[in-house]
Amino acid sequence: MHPVFRLVNRNLTISLNMGFVIWQVIFPVIYIFVAGFAYTALIHNVPFGTRNLDYPAFIASGMIGFNIMNSTLISGIIIWNDRRHGMFEQILVGPFTRAQYILSNVYTIGIIGLFSAGLITAIGYPLFFKSVEFNVLTVPLVVFAAITGAILFGSIASIISTRLKSSEGFNVVINTVFLFFAFVSTAFYPAQGAPPVLATAFYFNPLTYLVDVVRAGIFGNFTATVGYEMLVLLAGALVLFGIATKLLSRLEI
Amino acid sequence: MLCVEARSLSKSYGDVVAVDSVDLVVEPGKIFGFLGPNGAGKTTTIKLLTTLIAPSSGTIKILGTDALKDPLGARRRVGVVLQQPSYEPNLTVEKALDKYGMMWNVDGGTRKRRVEELLTAFDLKDIRKKKNDDISIGQRRRVQVAREFMHEMDLLFLDEPTVGLDPSARRALLDYIKGRVRGGLTIFFTTHILEEAEYLCDEIAIINRGRIVAIDTPDELRKKFGRKKTIKVHVEGVRDLSGVLRDVGPHDVSYDGGTVITLHSADSERALVRILQVLSSNNIEVEDLSVVPTSLEEIFLKVVRDSEGQGDASGI
Numbered sequence: 001m002h003p004v005f006r007l008v009n010r011n012l013t014i015s016l017n018m019g020f021v022i023w024q025v026i027f028p029v030i031y032i033f034v035a036g037f038a039y040t041a042l043i044h045n046v047p048f049g050t051r052n053l054d055y056p057a058f059i060a061s062g063m064i065g066f067n068i069m070n071s072t073l074i075s076g077i078i079i080w081n082d083r084r085h086g087m088f089e090q091i092l093v094g095p096f097t098r099a100q101y102i103l104s105n106v107y108t109i110g111i112i113g114l115f116s117a118g119l120i121t122a123i124g125y126p127l128f129f130k131s132v133e134f135n136v137l138t139v140p141l142v143v144f145a146a147i148t149g150a151i152l153f154g155s156i157a158s159i160i161s162t163r164l165k166s167s168e169g170f171n172v173v174i175n176t177v178f179l180f181f182a183f184v185s186t187a188f189y190p191a192q193g194a195p196p197v198l199a200t201a202f203y204f205n206p207l208t209y210l211v212d213v214v215r216a217g218i219f220g221n222f223t224a225t226v227g228y229e230m231l232v233l234l235a236g237a238l239v240l241f242g243i244a245t246k247l248l249s250r251l252e253i
Numbered sequence: 254m255l256c257v258e259a260r261s262l263s264k265s266y267g268d269v270v271a272v273d274s275v276d277l278v279v280e281p282g283k284i285f286g287f288l289g290p291n292g293a294g295k296t297t298t299i300k301l302l303t304t305l306i307a308p309s310s311g312t313i314k315i316l317g318t319d320a321l322k323d324p325l326g327a328r329r330r331v332g333v334v335l336q337q338p339s340y341e342p343n344l345t346v347e348k349a350l351d352k353y354g355m356m357w358n359v360d361g362g363t364r365k366r367r368v369e370e371l372l373t374a375f376d377l378k379d380i381r382k383k384k385n386d387d388i389s390i391g392q393r394r395r396v397q398v399a400r401e402f403m404h405e406m407d408l409l410f411l412d413e414p415t416v417g418l419d420p421s422a423r424r425a426l427l428d429y430i431k432g433r434v435r436g437g438l439t440i441f442f443t444t445h446i447l448e449e450a451e452y453l454c455d456e457i458a459i460i461n462r463g464r465i466v467a468i469d470t471p472d473e474l475r476k477k478f479g480r481k482k483t484i485k486v487h488v489e490g491v492r493d494l495s496g497v498l499r500d501v502g503p504h505d506v507s508y509d510g511g512t513v514i515t516l517h518s519a520d521s522e523r524a525l526v527r528i529l530q531v532l533s534s535n536n537i538e539v540e541d542l543s544v545v546p547t548s549l550e551e552i553f554l555k556v557v558r559d560s561e562g563q564g565d566a567s568g569i
Contacts, residue, residue, distance in 0.1 A: 010355070096323055
């Protein structure tokens with residue numbers, strides 16, 4: 001087996017446990033089925049392209065992007081744990097290069113991102129199945145969003161993990177950053193109707209682009225704006241991955 | 254083919270020279286001990302030899318491969334147990350061994366067999382289902398060392414592998430290492446416990462302030478630096494012997510003020526005869542006496558002291 005896949009195997013073994021899967025399921029289920037239906041009384045319909053979505057369908061599709069982001073925290077946690085528990089050095093004195101270590105993290109977060117997207121699509125399907133328009137053009141959009149989004153957020157988590165040494169610092173920073181991403185985005189509510197400053201802030205947030213592309217894939221609403229958002233997502237993923245790679249390559253031992 | 258060949262190896266951090274023009278040669282099938290006080294440059298040297306950090310200057314060949322040009326190639330048949338703990342907290346002991354073997358591309362059948370062998374050899378069977386996070390520091394260290402034997406190798410770096418181990422686990426590990434060396438493995442071994450080096454090593458290098466200050470077999474080091482023997486004389490009754498001991502002559506005598514007189518002398522036989530004469534002529538009865546050859550610890554302390562310009566140049 002290629003060294004990168006051996007490292008991916010190891011990453012998945014240490015990351016995927018029952019607690020992680022439960023966290024991956026329970027958290028979005030509460031948002032989709034509790035918040036989704038509770039807010040229906042306040043938000044009846046959400047305009048989306050040429051149609052209106054009911055709120056549970058809107059939030060369920062938003063939770064796919066949200067969960068991809070959340071799951072890629074794993075990338076930062078793997079790197080941080082490897083540094084803290086000495087495995088980073090141990091791997092680098094073994095039959096692996098730094099480049100292979102970094103690449104294995106990319107594959108790991110890609111796999112976890114896809115797994116997460118698939119999981120929430122399955123959970124949320126009963127809510128948005130009426131409006132779903134999956135076809136050969138829209139499914140690749142969801143896959144593209146899952147992979148680029150995973151790399152983008154995984155890179156952010158990796159960057160944070162290379163800069164912080166204490167567990168308290170790592171947890172505080174990563175939770176604050178990801179909390180901002182979660183709630184200042186179109187994952188839970190549409191940008192239309194939000195105060196102008198907030199609506200603008202939504203578009204300084206990569207999660208908004210991820211969620212918009214996922215929704216376009218699920219509801220078959222590919223427009224020029226979505227194309228532009230895909231480019232932003234891809235550029236963001238490449239730049240942040242480049243920075244994360246550079247920081248990991250220079251990480252002192 | 255030499256297992257380790259380092260020439261003029263140096264590593265500096267700014268103005269601080271951590272390793273200074275070190276030359277090291279380790280022959281196959283040997284246990285090479287690498288000793289030095291804290292901060293002497295042992296771990297930096299190991300990090301250089303295992304390609305974890307790059308040297309400021311010098312060359313390194315590991316198992317015949319240029320480690321600076323082809324670090325991955327140099328590491329392919331090398332195992333490393335670093336000084337710092339390394340473990341995956343949420344894996345059980347047996348899973349940690351198995352996954353480590355997988356990382357080294359060891360096939361499933363071999364891994365299964367080796368896991369069982371190592372669980373037995375390192376007395377880990379009782380904790381095989383426990384997670385690394387839930388076991389003691391000593392047990393975790395045993396897992397860390399055992400893990401390295403999951404894969405095939407020709408050379409193993411052990412950086413203070415017995416830290417945190419109880420005496421029986423320590424001896425079991427040293428014996429296991431000896432057994433593996435009989436099977437053809439070469440070991441580069443650092444320790445603070447000099448009895449371990451004495452028990453295990455075929456050759457010893459002592460490093461201080463980044464420089465190799467002595468390198469030889471334990472016996473040759475003793476011949477070079479351990480000419481003096483230590484003689485301990487226990488006398489009956491407590492009295493002040495300071496005046497009497499002035500007559501012993503030009504020997505290094507220390508007296509605890511009670512019943513124990515200690516002599517360090519390169520000419521131990523004459524010294525012993527002389528002190529017995531002096532004690533006899535003063536009607537002092539000897540209760541017990543012992544002559545102890547110089548230990549590696551004493552040699553180590555002397556070599557380190559000498560390298561810092563504090564020694565007496567006459568041997569221990």
